[in-house]
Amino acid sequence: MSITRKLSAKKQRALEILIRLKRLYPEAPCTLNYETPVQLLVATILSAQCTDERVNQVTPELFRRFPDAAALAAADPLDLETLVRSTGFYRNKAKNIRAACYLIQTEFNGQVPKLMEDLLKLPGVARKTANVVLAHAYGIHAGVTVDTHVKRLTQRLGLTKHTDPIHIERDLIKLLPQPDWENWSIRIIYHGRAVCNARNPACDRCLLADLCPSADPNKVDIAALQPPLLTAPQI
Ligand code: SF4
Numbered sequence: 096m097s098i099t100r101k102l103s104a105k106k107q108r109a110l111e112i113l114i115r116l117k118r119l120y121p122e123a124p125c126t127l128n129y130e131t132p133v134q135l136l137v138a139t140i141l142s143a144q145c146t147d148e149r150v151n152q153v154t155p156e157l158f159r160r161f162p163d164a165a166a167l168a169a170a171d172p173l174d175l176e177t178l179v180r181s182t183g184f185y186r187n188k189a190k191n192i193r194a195a196c197y198l199i200q201t202e203f204n205g206q207v208p209k210l211m212e213d214l215l216k217l218p219g220v221a222r223k224t225a226n227v228v229l230a231h232a233y234g235i236h237a238g239v240t241v242d243t244h245v246k247r248l249t250q251r252l253g254l255t256k257h258t259d260p261i262h263i264e265r266d267l268i269k270l271l272p273q274p275d276w277e278n279w280s281i282r283i284i285y286h287g288r289a290v291c292n293a294r295n296p297a298c299d300r301c302l303l304a305d306l307c308p309s310a311d312p313n314k315v316d317i318a319a320l321q322p323p324l325l326t327a328p329q330i
Pocket residue numbers: 251252290291292296297298301302303304307308309310311
């Protein structure tokens with residue numbers, strides 16, 4: 096099969112997976128609580144190696160005392176560390192939040208920048224954080240957020256052979272419609288938690304099994320699933 100035809104078949108499969116994920120998980124909101132882009136940026140920095148639920152427990156008091164970039168940049172380091180302590184890696188996170196907010200104040204007029212290249216200049220901000228902030232704060236779909244769930248499922252679903260987030264993101268960008276880049280990640284994370292967990296994927300009750308090259312033959316009748324039952328190509 097030519098490279099173009101291979102990509103086209105993979106793209107069709109990715110679109111079908113997307114359609115089914117939308118049916119399975121109709122709502123795909125950002126689960127972090129925030130009122131402004133700065134607060135979303137801070138909450139996203141805090142969510143590294145931490146659950147969104149835990150971050151949402153910490154941010155009400157944090158944002159009550161330090162509601163914007165100016166206040167966060169000027170915050171006492173020890174105060175900030177104490178407030179974010181329960182999210183883990185708190186010294187580093189507090190340091191990055193202060194430094195990022197200082198840069199937002201001094202370089203970007205107190206506003207979270209809308210360009211990926213500018214966001215990546217902020218301490219503690221990598222592409223994953225930048226993608227979340229751009230999509231949810233500004234409706235700008237600049238890339239696909241790749242975390243451990245997205246990485247695991249994208250590999251299992253045969254949509255990438257890569258292991259590093261940058262290359263996985265590049266593969267997904269080629270396969271998915273741009274407006275769905277961010278909601279893909281949210282829905283894949285839902286599916287990873289609900290069905291395709293790391294240690295024991297529940298292929299026997301997975302509605303993507305006929306589209307998944309990693310479906311476990313001990314759990315599903317692979318032969319009965321072939322060929323994939325593709326529905327409408329439109330999203
Ligand atoms: S079929 Fe199994 S491996 Fe594939 S996505 Fe579903 S649960 Fe994961």
